[in-house]
Amino acid sequence: MSLNSLLVSSDDKTVRVLRRVLSDLEIGVEHCSDTESAVHQLTRNRFEAVIVDCCNIGTIGQVFRSVRLAACNKRAIAIAIVEAQTSLQEAFEIGAHFVFYKPLSTERAKASLRAARALMKRERRRNARLAVQIPVLLRVEDGAAQLRAMTTDLGEGGMALVLQTRARNLSSMHANFTLPGTEHRIESITEIAWEGPSRQVGIRFIDLAPEAQDQLKNWLDSRSPEFEKDDPPVSCKLTDLSPAGCYVELTSPFPIGTRVILLTEAHSELKRASAVVRVMHPEAGMGVEFDRNSALQKKQSSELLSVLSTGSHPDLMVQPDGLNADAPRAFSDDPLVKFFIEKADLSSETFRHELTRRRSRSAAARG
Helix, strand or coil, X not given: CCEEEEEECCCHHHHHHHHHHHHHCCEEEEEECCHHHHHHHHCCCCCCEEXXXXXXXXXXXXXXXXXHHCCCCCCCEEEEEECCCCCHHHHHHCCCCEEEECCCCHHHHHHHHHHXXXXXXXXXXXXXXXXXXXXXXXXXXXXXXXXXXXXXXXXXXXXXXXXXXXXXXXXXXXXXXXXXXXXXXXXXXXXXXXXXXXCEEEEEECCCCHHHHHHHHHHHHHHCCCCCCCCCCEEEEEEEECCCEEEEECCCCCCCCEEEEEEEEEXXXXXXXXXXXXXXXXXXXXXXXECCCCHHHHHHHHHHHHHHCCCCCCCEEEEEEEECCXXXXXXXXXXXXXXXXXXXXXCHHHHHHHHHHHHHHHHHHHC
């Protein structure tokens, strides 16, 4: 299945640049020269990305609101092309995930669109579902009850179920099932994503172990070859580290609210931890806060920290794990994460200058 984008622009030069770049990245393009025809397209066709070029930030916001109202496009990646005087904060406030500044060059557009493509693929894959019936055992978190259910579909991010008996006050549960044709047992803490009529519910995995994630991904690939492969992780440079987060430099950072996986190798063993992007600067870098909600997440982040804290500068990689619009705003006591949140409204240049000063003060205090 090919990725598709909607490009809204009346600027011939912008259209030429983006058509060439999107073609190189194997992303299809539907072009509209005005917002009215774009909104018409959004109600009738599915797009993985919507790119809007307009000197009026309010008009871009109107298109992005239409994107979120269209059921088939509400998960689309929103990309705003703006003039130099528009701040990042203004663009993010209207719903942009990525921001491109004019004049648009082929090299800069390709760098940012690589990150967008990786996120587009991940979003589509996370939300893809395979129709399958698998018995599932559910245990309510307080341990008071066990429920039996049957899946109607399954994906990397969760599954739809029909409960054997109707249950009330469902919230957090522990799910347990075996992938058909294998001995792989999948166990995860889950949460209710939606409740349908009668005994139908959708649940979301929130604590899958890395091994189980790989087993589930490989099993789905074997049953559904059209599932698109993720883009490989990209290299990044660690500049700042704390027990709760870090700042990394890379030319194609991911949007605020994106859940990412940080990976590095130690003693021939891959260490990885999940995190949420709290601040992002196009073409420069991003600050992330480690996920530490569960025991598994705390263990993974601690193991990654022990490797990154050695001072040996191990190779660090990052890949997107999907947009997380519901990610709670950080209220961490960690000084670095607090810095990300409190300084998020600064321009990219000013933020990085302040971050460098903070790094120097920390080094002086340690020395």
